[in-house]
Amino acid sequence: MDNLLSKIEAQLPPEVVGLLRTAGEMAQREGQRLYLVGGVVRDLLLGRPNLDLDLVVQGDAPRLARLLAKASGEKPVVHSQFGTGKFRHGSLSIDVATARSETYPRPGALPVVTPATIEDDLLRRDFTINAMAIDLGVASFGQLLDPCGGRSDLEQRLIRILHDGSFVDDATRILRALRYEQRLRFRLEERTEKLLCQHATMLDTISGDRIRHELELNLMEDHPERVLRRAVELGVLQAIHPSLRGNGWLAQRFQHARQLGPPDPALYLLLLVYHLGDDDLEEVALRLNVSGQVRRSMRQVQRLRQALDALTEPDLPRSGIHRLLKAYSPAAVTACALACDSPVTRSRLMLYLDELRHVKPCLDGDDLKRLGLQPGPPLGRMLQALLRAKLDGKVSSRKEEEALVRQRLRHN
Ligand code: CTP
Numbered sequence: 045m046d047n048l049l050s051k052i053e054a055q056l057p058p059e060v061v062g063l064l065r066t067a068g069e070m071a072q073r074e075g076q077r078l079y080l081v082g083g084v085v086r087d088l089l090l091g092r093p094n095l096d097l098d099l100v101v102q103g104d105a106p107r108l109a110r111l112l113a114k115a116s117g118e119k120p121v122v123h124s125q126f127g128t129g130k131f132r133h134g135s136l137s138i139d140v141a142t143a144r145s146e147t148y149p150r151p152g153a154l155p156v157v158t159p160a161t162i163e164d165d166l167l168r169r170d171f172t173i174n175a176m177a178i179d180l181g182v183a184s185f186g187q188l189l190d191p192c193g194g195r196s197d198l199e200q201r202l203i204r205i206l207h208d209g210s211f212v213d214d215a216t217r218i219l220r221a222l223r224y225e226q227r228l229r230f231r232l233e234e235r236t237e238k239l240l241c242q243h244a245t246m247l248d249t250i251s252g253d254r255i256r257h258e259l260e261l262n263l264m265e266d267h268p269e270r271v272l273r274r275a276v277e278l279g280v281l282q283a284i285h286p287s288l289r290g291n292g293w294l295a296q297r298f299q300h301a302r303q304l305g306p307p308d309p310a311l312y313l314l315l316l317v318y319h320l321g322d323d324d325l326e327e328v329a330l331r332l333n334v335s336g337q338v339r340r341s342m343r344q345v346q347r348l349r350q351a352l353d354a355l356t357e358p359d360l361p362r363s364g365i366h367r368l369l370k371a372y373s374p375a376a377v378t379a380c381a382l383a384c385d386s387p388v389t390r391s392r393l394m395l396y397l398d399e400l401r402h403v404k405p406c407l408d409g410d411d412l413k414r415l416g417l418q419p420g421p422p423l424g425r426m427l428q429a430l431l432r433a434k435l436d437g438k439v440s441s442r443k444e445e446e447a448l449v450r451q452r453l454r455h456n
Pocket of ligand 1: 214
């Protein structure tokens, strides 16, 4: 059996190694066996940083989580009905779960779980590379448990499911497979790829919230365009909704989005639905059960896309650009700036985002009242006139704004 002690000590900070040792000892005193599992084991073997600690105990996870939290001077969060617990240790958040096996009463349903051995717990998982554990027992600290050949698949850079029914049991694994494949630059093992394509329609068994969650996780990857391109290649995106595309156009827009600012999954989602017609957009929003706010942003993007022609007018003043765009959220304007093909339109959208939307007159409503305006619509119109004048460079100081107000009052 492989011992990963040297990898653990080389890659994890000493206080994390100390915590794992203490946790293992504590479990052993309780007559329980404790393991580090899942993504952190995979990443340890790959030499990728990961401090997302998932522990599995053959025993009573809520009780162990309470003991460990107490030792760290923290309060645990315990879900006795699920046999899980969570606690903090400094900046880390550590999950503890009771080893369990799972059966799926029907495709896509949440599994029925029963307490089980660590081997059973590994066998219920998604891919071989995620189905490894490290023993934290005192004498066996660092021993690798690898019942499915995960280490060999890591070496061969393969994503492989554990059994033929895996995607049918839980079709979210389809999106997870693509995420790992692209993140790690691995390949889907041949049979896994075949079954993934064959079972893509099983995504229909997954609720909108779960599909959206997985899609959002994919959009949080460093290169989500790669995941989407692959999803189209394998018929996965079409299985979510036939109108969705993940082509070169989208890839280019995602890359530009990252040049404009930090990666933003919400913006990627708006770009993904940019070209959709009304009906398709509503269907996608419904399928993903997006929040009211996201749905409003999607609709805004669509409305603005249809109104972009007005922004190409040759002598459009800055106040005109402002007037055309002020009803739209910055997210919608950003999405259209990234997506539109006309350089003039794009530069005007960017001008609005970077500059025009922040412009405010120096005078406010109270100043206008002092200058003799009554509260009500005329005062509102005066503020608008001041904003237009400022945007178009006709006034550039408080004094000039006051002069403009007086002049307009004289003419009325
Ligand atoms: N898992 C699974 N099937 C799922 C979701 C999760 O088998 N549908 C298992 C995998 O063993 C996975 C572990 O639960 O490694 C933890 O899940 P998650 O935190 O989503 O994945 P990580 O492997 O930690 O991956 P990431 O690096 O993306 O967080």
